[in-house]
Amino acid sequence: MPALEVKDLATTFHTDDGLVKAVSGVSFSLDQGKTLGVVGESGSGKSVTFLTVMGLVDPRHAQVSGSVLLNGEEMLGASQARLRQIRGATIGMIFQDPMTSLNPVKTIGWQLEEAVLIHQDVTRKEARRQAIEILKEVEIPRSDQRVDDYPHQFSGGMRQRVMIAMALINNPEVLIADEPTTALDVTTQAQILRLMGRLQQEHQMAIVMVTHDLGVVAELANDVIVMYGGKVVEQANVDDLFARPEMPYTWGLLGSLPRLNAEGSRLEQIPGQPPSLLNPPRGCPFNPRCAFVMDVCRTDLPELRRSDNGEEHYFRCHLDDETRTRTWEAKHAALVSKDAAA
Amino acid sequence: MSSTSELLRVEGLEKYFPVRRGLIFQREVGSVKAVDGVDFVLNAGETLGVVGESGCGKSTMARCVARLLQPTAGKIFFEGRDITHLDRTAMRPIRREMMMVFQDPYASLNPRKRVGFIVGEPLEVHRIGTNAERKRRVQELLEIVGLSPEHYNRFPHEFSGGQRQRIGIARALAINPKLIICDEPVSALDVSVQAQILNLLKDLQEEFNLTYVFIAHDLNVVRHISDRVMVMYLGRAVEVGTRNDLFREPKHPYTGALLSAVPIAEPALGRSRRQIVLEGDVPSPLNPPEACRFHPRCPRFVPGKCDVDSPALLQMGSNEGHLASCHFPLERWPMSDDEIRQHAPMVGAPD
Numbered sequence: 001m002p003a004l005e006v007k008d009l010a011t012t013f014h015t016d017d018g019l020v021k022a023v024s025g026v027s028f029s030l031d032q033g034k035t036l037g038v039v040g041e042s043g044s045g046k047s048v049t050f051l052t053v054m055g056l057v058d059p060r061h062a063q064v065s066g067s068v069l070l071n072g073e074e075m076l077g078a079s080q081a082r083l084r085q086i087r088g089a090t091i092g093m094i095f096q097d098p099m100t101s102l103n104p105v106k107t108i109g110w111q112l113e114e115a116v117l118i119h120q121d122v123t124r125k126e127a128r129r130q131a132i133e134i135l136k137e138v139e140i141p142r143s144d145q146r147v148d149d150y151p152h153q154f155s156g157g158m159r160q161r162v163m164i165a166m167a168l169i170n171n172p173e174v175l176i177a178d179e180p181t182t183a184l185d186v187t188t189q190a191q192i193l194r195l196m197g198r199l200q201q202e203h204q205m206a207i208v209m210v211t212h213d214l215g216v217v218a219e220l221a222n223d224v225i226v227m228y229g230g231k232v233v234e235q236a237n238v239d240d241l242f243a244r245p246e247m248p249y250t251w252g253l254l255g256s257l258p259r260l261n262a263e264g265s266r267l268e269q270i271p272g273q274p275p276s277l278l279n280p281p282r283g284c285p286f287n288p289r290c291a292f293v294m295d296v297c298r299t300d301l302p303e304l305r306r307s308d309n310g311e312e313h314y315f316r317c318h319l320d321d322e323t324r325t326r327t328w329e330a331k332h333a334a335l336v337s338k339d340a341a342a
Numbered sequence: 343m344s345s346t347s348e349l350l351r352v353e354g355l356e357k358y359f360p361v362r363r364g365l366i367f368q369r370e371v372g373s374v375k376a377v378d379g380v381d382f383v384l385n386a387g388e389t390l391g392v393v394g395e396s397g398c399g400k401s402t403m404a405r406c407v408a409r410l411l412q413p414t415a416g417k418i419f420f421e422g423r424d425i426t427h428l429d430r431t432a433m434r435p436i437r438r439e440m441m442m443v444f445q446d447p448y449a450s451l452n453p454r455k456r457v458g459f460i461v462g463e464p465l466e467v468h469r470i471g472t473n474a475e476r477k478r479r480v481q482e483l484l485e486i487v488g489l490s491p492e493h494y495n496r497f498p499h500e501f502s503g504g505q506r507q508r509i510g511i512a513r514a515l516a517i518n519p520k521l522i523i524c525d526e527p528v529s530a531l532d533v534s535v536q537a538q539i540l541n542l543l544k545d546l547q548e549e550f551n552l553t554y555v556f557i558a559h560d561l562n563v564v565r566h567i568s569d570r571v572m573v574m575y576l577g578r579a580v581e582v583g584t585r586n587d588l589f590r591e592p593k594h595p596y597t598g599a600l601l602s603a604v605p606i607a608e609p610a611l612g613r614s615r616r617q618i619v620l621e622g623d624v625p626s627p628l629n630p631p632e633a634c635r636f637h638p639r640c641p642r643f644v645p646g647k648c649d650v651d652s653p654a655l656l657q658m659g660s661n662e663g664h665l666a667s668c669h670f671p672l673e674r675w676p677m678s679d680d681e682i683r684q685h686a687p688m689v690g691a692p693d
Contacts, residue, residue, distance in 0.1 A: 041532035042503075155623045156396075185395035185559060187620045190603035194619055212533060215605030219612040238609045256537035257607050258566035267566070269541055270534035273502045 001072055002029040003206040004053070004091075004174050009066035011045075011052045020277045022048040023230050025304070026066075028223070032173065033204040037221030037238065039214060039253070041274045045230035046210050050176050054093055055083040071173065089119040092167030096179035098159035102151040108135075108162055109147035112169055119170045134165040138195060157188035161195070168199060175200075178210045193220060214257060218242060223312075226250050229275045229285025232304060233316045240310030246324060247317040249286045251331055268331075284316065292319055292327070348422070349520060349553050350384040350407070355416035357399075357406050361628065374627050376402040377413075378577035381655070384570075386520065389547065389554040391568030391585075393561055393600065395624055399577040400557045404523050407555065408440055409433060420521075438468055441514035445526035447506035451498040457484070457509055458494040464516040483512040488542060504535035511542065515550070523555045528563060540567060561604050565589055570663075573597050576627055576635040579655060583664035592675055593658040593666035595682060596636050602676070616678040634669070641682045642670045 010024040023045040030036045040046040051057050053068050055075055068075040070091060075083070087093075095101045103111055112131035113124060120127075128147070135143035138161040151159055160180060167175055177196070181189040193216065200207055209220055217224055217238065224241045226234040226249065234241065234250050245251055255268030272289040275281055281288050287297040296318050307313040308321075317324065358373040377399040384390045392400045405411040407418055409425065418426045425436055441464070444450040451460055462480045465471060471479065481491035487508040498506055507527060514522050524543070528536040544567065546552060558564050564571055571588045573581045573596065581594040592598045599618045606612040620639045625631055631638050637648040653667040672682070 041534060157623055185624075186561065186603040187395065187599055188623065189605075190617060190619050193605070194617075213605060214533070214607040215612070218607045218609045219605045242607070242609050252534060254607070256534050258537075258540070258560075258562040266544070267537040267541055269537040271538070273504060273535065274532065 002069075003032050003071060004208070005029040005067075005069040006049075006053060007067040007069075009049065009052060009068065010064070011048055011057060012063045013057075014061055014063070015278070017278055021230055021280065022277055023052065026225075026227075026232050028225060028232075028235065030174070030206045030208065030223075032206055033200065034222045035200065035207040035209055035220050037217035037224045038208060038210045038227060039212065039217055039224060040227035041212060043229075043274050043277060044227040045277075046227050047178055048230075049227070050093075050178060050208060050210060054087060054091065054176065085119070088115055088167075088172075089170045090172055091174045091176065092170070092172035094160075094163050094167050094175070094177040094180045096182050098156065098163045098183070099151065101163060102159060104151055107148050107150055108154070112147070112162075112166055115166050115169050130169060131165075134169045135162070137168075137199070138162070138165045140165075157184055157191060160184060160188075160192055164192070164195065164199070168203070168205075171203060172205065174206045174208070176208045176210070179212070180209070181216065182211070182213070189216075196220075214253060226253070229280055230277055231285055231301075231316065232314075233286065234314070235304070236307070236310050236313040236315075240307075240313050244307075244309040244313075245328065246307045246309065246313065246315035247286075248290045248292050248319075250315075251328065252289075255331065255335070284318070292323070294318060347386050348383055349386040349420070350382075350555075351417075351419040351422075352380060352382050352407060353417045353419075355380045355403065355406055355418065356414045357402050357411060358414045372628060375577050375630060376627060377406060378630075380416075380572075380574070380577075380579050382572055382579070382582060384521075384553060384555065386553050387547070387551050388569045389556050389567055391564035391571040392555065392557045392574060393559065393564050393571065394574035395559060397576075397624055397627060398574040399627070400574050401525055403574070404442070404525055404555060404557055408442055408523055409437075410442075434468075438517050439519050440521040440523065441517075441519040443507070443510050443514050443522060443524045443527045445529055447503050447510055447530060448498075450510055451506055453498055455497075456494070457496050457498065457501075460498070460509060461512045461516055464513060468517055470517060479516070480512075483515055486515065486546070487512045488538075502535075503531050504538060507531065507539050508542070511539075511546070515546065518550070519552075521553045521555070523557075525557045526559070527556075529558065529560065536563070543567065561589075561600060573600065576624065576630050578635060578667070579665075580636065580668070581666040582655070583659070583666075584661065587659055587661050587664040590675065591659050591664075593664070593671040594636075594668045595640050595642050595670075595672060597666075598672055598675065598677065598682065599641070615676070616680075618677070618679045618682055634667070641679070642668075644670060 007027050009026040011022050013020040013022055026049050038046045052064055064076055109131050113127040116127035116130050132143050132147050140146055140161055181192050221238045224238050225232055228249050234247055252270040270289050275285055283299050284297045284302055287293045302316040302318045304314045304316050307315055355377055356379060357377040358375050360370045361372045362368040363371045380403055394400045406413040417424055420436055458480050461483055462476045465476045481494060484491055484493055489508055528539050556567055568585050570584050572579050575596050581597045592601060599620050602618045622639050633650055633652045634648045637643050647669055653669050655665045655667040658664060658666045658671050
């Protein structure tokens with residue numbers, strides 16, 4: 001049984017300006033010990049998807065449909081009491097900004113102990129022991145002393161370690177990390193990613209890594225979902241996705257990265273801006289920016305269909321197989337020749 | 343297109359911020375050494391990329407160069423002229439030659455002014471042209487940066503992040519400067535939009551023979567846009583060189599660690615390489631380590647040498663102008679974490 005299985009998830013917000021379809025038609029399944037990378041630009045719906053999974057969107061303002069199975073248990077429609085039991089225990093979450101997610105007027109220890117006391121029937125002394133233990137595990141030096149420090153006494157990387165410690169303290173089976181290293185410097189990012197990799201091996205957690213950085217995804221993920229305009233536009237094993245992407249937005253994303261060995265050459269740019277979800281384009285969400293747009297793209301949303309390249313490889317695009325193969329091969333050749341020329 | 347005439351020269355630049363204690367007397371109890379001895383030369387038409395982690399002093403350095411901050415020591419030459427101590431009036435004509443583009447396109451545009459005013463303000467400040475001429479110039483600028491002249495009467499909030507950054511660039515171009523200092527101009531943007539802005543900056547450079555100081559923490563971006571690169575660590579330049587020198591043949595262990603820390607967007611390549619992962623965090627610039635600032639985190643640290651002797655920024659590697667400050671520079675590249683630690687320490691040898 002997968003640790004987390006999401007089927008046809010959709011979240012719609014009621015706003016003063018009308019309905020906003022933030023996410024629709026997201027499905028995936030994630031096994032123990034595996035990592036799912038979720039890539040997308042701002043407004044692609046990647047964060048909302050996982051706020052919905054955690055049951056953190058307010059039902060008064062949002063309409064949610066589909067199914068979220070955590071170890072086989074349905075999360076959508078579960079009572080608030082049950083959700084509170086699950087969150088922080090079976091499923092943990094790390095947010096982007098470690099400064100705003102920690103309480104500045106409580107010690108690190110107090111905040112870690114709180115997480116333990118909510119979910120386990122133990123004394124505060126035992127909770128403190130666990131707090132020190134977990135700080136040691138996330139490689140915070142002198143953890144028995146630092147446990148009494150306040151968040152401002154920690155650097156950005158250390159705070160993110162504390163956030164990880166807090167998410168892991170009850171030994172969750174699924175960890176959702178929303179841009180966990182975006183606010184960090186590269187060398188600190190490398191430390192945090194390595195730490196997460198080690199902890200995943202030790203605890204056999206399933207990790208969802210939400211990020212805009214294709215590099216982070218390439219290094220960490222087993223499977224990847226590419227989101228655009230609130231929809232999954234491509235979904236595949238990480239090697240298949242990078243070796244044989246099937247649709248124009250993914251091509252554009254890969255081409256717009258400043259590449260390792262192609263200094264000074266022009267980047268391939270995707271024209272225009274990510275779409276507004278308030279007033280989404282008809283048909284394929286990517287059609288206003290797509291170089292291969294056809295009439296049908298402006299009227300019909302392409303179905304998520306299966307690709308012959310790779311086992312569980314799905315994508316949305318109206319282009320026929322031959323055109324896609326030809327175009328990607330040409331693009332790929334251009335990228336490779338840039339690498340070779342350098 | 344690109345000539346080799348020197349546009350900007352910086353010598354021994356230092357900027358210390360005093361730290362004060364006490365309510366009335368405000369005793370000075372120390373100083374934050376934000377920039378502590380930076381030298382470089384920048385030729386017209388070139389791009390100097392400046393990389394480093396937060397707190398390494400790269401932004402402070404840029405602000406000193408633009409004379410937005412008064413340096414504590416050191417000299418800044420612009421077109422051969424020492425501008426370090428020029429007063430406001432004397433600086434005026436020079437301010438026309440250097441402009442800045444900032445990181446946050448939301449905070450750097452006045453939300454209550456229209457785009458036409460924002461982009462035209464430099465023209466007004468320097469009293470260039472009549473009102474009608476200015477308007478025409480602003481509309482032309484908007485077109486140059488990929489916006490449309492109809493945007494003249496709009497407000498910043500009507501634009502997306504990428505478009506706002508274009509407005510910031512149009513403003514910087516308004517009075518035909520020679521030097522543009524870009525402080526993290528693409529960090530706040532989505533990848534696809536980031537590529538648009540990087541391409542725009544390159545096109546503009548070619549068209550107007552601009553010189554850039556380009557500050558960024560993203561090594562891939564710096565590698566893409568720069569001719570020469572300077573790596574900073576705790577207020578000092580630890581390595582300077584051409585793009586190829588620095589990325590293919592890094593000499594300073596910090597540069598090596600930075601390069602190996604960047605995630606690679608190619609799954610097979612990323613998994614096969616072995617990273618150099620540094621321990622700990624960047625120390626506080628209030629109380630920086632003695633001698634080589636990098637020694638507490640350095641994989642090649644040799645006690646008795648690195649923590650005693652401050653290494654000078656010296657010529658290293660095969661090419662002229664490739665400088666690094668390290669007692670035990672890297673012999674080759676790439677190197678794995680183990681290899682980098684297994685060097686033969688020859689105390690005192692490469693001095």
